[in-house]
Amino acid sequence: MKWTERDIPEQKGRVAVVTGANTGLGFETARALAERGATVVVAVRDVEKGKKAAARISGDVTVQELDLTSLESVRTAAADLHGTHTGIDLLINNAGVMYPPKQTTRDGFELQLGTNHLGHFAFTGLVLDLLLPVQGSRVVTVSSLAHNMRAAIRFDDLQSEESYGRVAAYGQSKLANLMFTYELQRRLGSLNTTIAVAAHPGLADTDLMRNLPAAIRVIAPVIGPLMSQKPEMGALPTLRAATDPAVRGSQYYGPDGMGQSRGHPKVVKSSAQSHDRTVQQRLWTVSEDLTGVTFPV
Secondary structure, eight states: OOOOGGGOOOOTTOEEEEETTTSHHHHHHHHHHHHTTOEEEEEESOHHHHHHHHHTSOSSEEEEEOOTTOHHHHHHHHHHHHHHOSOOSEEEEOOOOOSOSSOBOTTSOBHHIIIIIIIHHHHHHHHHHHHTTSTTEEEEEEOOGGGGSSOOOOGGGTTOSSOOOHHHHHHHHHHHHHHHHHHHHHHHTTTSSEEEEEEOOSSBOSGGGGGSOHHHHHHHHHHHHHHOBOHHHHTHHHHHHHHOTTOOTTOEEEEOSGGGSSSSEEEOOOOGGGGOHHHHHHHHHHHHHHHOOOOOO
8 A cells, every 4th residue: 555645644732843844845744744733843944934834834833943054053942942842742854955065064064964964963862852751752864865875974084074075975964864863763762652763755856956966957857757756755754754653663764666766655774884883873972972962861
C-alpha cells in the first residue's frame, strides 16, 4: 500500500515545531500537520516570510524566529518555546542550505555544517526536555541522498578551512544528520517516551536547488520533471516518520522509487559509514564542544 498524506493520523492536541517551514518541504510538512489538527510552530529565520507562510495554512499556526546560523538565536528560540509550551510532540529538523559558496555562520562554522547539523544539534538539545515527558514524542531530522556522495566526517578539517568543496561539505552535513539521529536514539533508548527518526525527500523541486552548479542549472528545466518530484511528495517521508504509529527509533524513511529519487515513503537504508558508532560518538562530543550544548539524556 502506498502511504499518502491521507494516512496521517489525527494530530489534534499535538504540538509540532518545524524548522525552515516558510517554503518547500518544511511548508508542506507544517501545512499537512496543521490540517490534521496539530498546533504547529513555524520556526524560521525570516519572521515576515514565516508570517506569510502561516497565513496560507489552515489551522493553529504560530511563528518563531530561529536563525540556525546563530547559536544566540538558537538559544533565544529555545527559551521562547519554553515560555509558550509545556510540551512538544514533534520536533522536525527540516531547515537547511545546499551548495552555497564558501561562507561561515555567525559563530564561525562552515555554513552547511553549521546550519544543517550544528544548529539543529544545539536546538534539539535545548528543547529536548520539552519532548521527554511527552509519550510518543519524536525528533525527526531530514537528511539527503547526498549523505553518501563524497561524504565523510572530516575531523581533521571539519569546517572546510583548508579545502572547501560545496558538494563534499553538503554531504558531510547530511551524513552528520543521520549520525546524530542514530546516536540520539541510542541515548533515548531506555526512556520509552521519545524516539529519533530520519527521513529524506529524494529529489524534490524546492528553493534548496538555487545554488546548484551553473552547468546543472542549465539542464535542470529539461531533466528536472523526469527525476524530481513536487514538494508535497518530497515531504511525505518526513510526515510518515513523524506520524505513522508503526515507526520505530533509528528508522530512515525515503521514497520507494528507483534510486530513492521519487515515490511514496518507506523504510530505506543509509550508507554503511552512517552506522559507524565510533564516528557517531566522536561527532556528538565534538558537536557538544562546538555548540556548548549538552543533552539531558
